[in-house]
Amino acid sequence: MSEHRENPRLRIRIVFGERGMIGPGKAELLERIDSAGSIAAAGRVMGMSYKRAWMLIETMNAMFREPVVESTRGGAQGGGARLTGTGHKVLATYRAFEAEAARAGRAELCALQGLLSDISDGK
Helix, strand or coil: CCCCCCCCCCCCEEECCHEEEHHHHHHHHHHHHHHHHHHHEEEEEECCCHHHHHHHHHHHHHCCCCCEEEEEEECCCCEEEECCCCHHHHHHHHHHHHHHHHHCCCCHHHHHHCCCCCCCCCC
């Protein structure tokens, strides 16, 4: 059996029925907003329009008991966005779940990886 260069990784989407879902894209958007302080900047880094990023934030804000992101409009001082306490909890809990699932499924991921076909340099 040959070595495969890339390690498998999980991309987990948690679906809350009609209430909505959270997955790797929304988690990354929350992380980017947290670091950039802006929905527009977070969207740009992800190759996403401001409208799409804002729509995802509105969805998450409606999904949870309390908003995950608060924003202020632009103006002389400029606008911005920040994660709320709930937003930080949602993000941390999602990432912890993701890490735990990867740890728990490590043997199965390795077994699946071992079943992958080899791709030679010429193909």
